[in-house]
Amino acid sequence: MTLPDAQKLYAVIEGTWPPSAKQAVGPWIVRLDDSGSSRVSAATAEQTPQAGDIAAAEDAMREAFQSPLFMIREGDDALDAMLAARGYAIKDPVNMYAAEVSAIATQRPPPVTTFEVWPPLTVQTDIWAAGGIGPGRIAVMDRARPPKTALLGRLDDRPAGTAYVGIAGDCAMIHALEVAGAHRRKGLATYLTRAAAFWAQSKGAAYLTLVTTQENAAANTLYASLGMSLVGQYHYRILPEE
Structure with missing residues (x-):
């Protein structure tokens, strides 16, 4: 039996620890929640974003009184670099078991x-x-x-x-x-x-x-x-x- 991979576990996180709301904003899914839990308060790239797309996700999170937060999944290397260049710091590197x-x-x-x-x-x-x-x-x-x-x-x-x-x-x-x-x-x-x-x-x-x-x-x-x-x-x- 093959163990689930990272892509599958991202969906399991979403299914078992759901945000109170989600918005589709350009290439992003923006999660909105006032719990303080990063898993339900982060934006993820569902399509390939460009540097100019980041501001739209930031605005959506700030309008909901959340600090801009992005989840960097496997394969998001280009996004990781764009956010680093914008001054974003790494928060909570996570292992999935x-x-x-x-x-x-x-x-x-x-x-x-x-x-x-x-x-x-x-x-x-x-x-x-x-x-x-x-x-x-x-x-x-x-x-x-x-x-x-x-x-x-x-x-x-x-x-x-x-x-x-x-x-x-x-x-x-x-x-x-x-x-x-x-x-x-x-x-x-x-x-x-x-x-x-x-x-x-x-x-x-x-x-x-x-x-x-x-x-x-x-x-x-x-x-x-x-x-x-x-x-x-x-x-x-x-x-x-x-």
């Missing part, structure tokens, strides 16, 4: 360690909030189409972590996996990832996928250790003064 669901759904977490919950419980939103994932991002989860779930993780008889998982096509994608500070380095992120795989398998998904920033060394090490493969990368470009 994928694995067959069956390769991750191999060992269930210990009893009463993970639970599937929808809608998320207050304790889950509290854990997300402590990790900087606020109401705007919860709203993204709310608007995503099912199938979807939130996973609650428990350690030492306490709520200790949470994650959101959605499905688009044959791919499940994990978003917003957060473990409370006092419970890190105890294996809960692994349990939540495996729980996501078992849930995805029960819904008929073939692949488990996720994205994480390249600077998040702990997450990259974890997903590689679980046998997930790096299948693509992307980054953003943003004007530093904005």
Whole structure:
């Protein structure tokens, strides 16, 4: 079974973490959202843009009270160079991971360690909030189409972590996996990832996928250790003064 490539995962991100609105502006799709999440607030080039096209996307984002932000996907080298020449800085280089669901759904977490919950419980939103994932991002989860779930993780008889998982096509994608500070380095992120795989398998998904920033060394090490493969990368470009 061939793992999904970067182009497929861009669509999975869109399907499982949707913006509140999108506009077609010349060669661009401009995503509009007030959550603060780059994935739902960035413009992407759907046709080959010229340098003169950039201002139209900038204007559309500023009119929505967003800072101009562009997602640079594989194959966007010319756009990357144009934005760099315009003074845009690189923001959040990201790694994209994928694995067959069956390769991750191999060992269930210990009893009463993970639970599937929808809608998320207050304790889950509290854990997300402590990790900087606020109401705007919860709203993204709310608007995503099912199938979807939130996973609650428990350690030492306490709520200790949470994650959101959605499905688009044959791919499940994990978003917003957060473990409370006092419970890190105890294996809960692994349990939540495996729980996501078992849930995805029960819904008929073939692949488990996720994205994480390249600077998040702990997450990259974890997903590689679980046998997930790096299948693509992307980054953003943003004007530093904005």
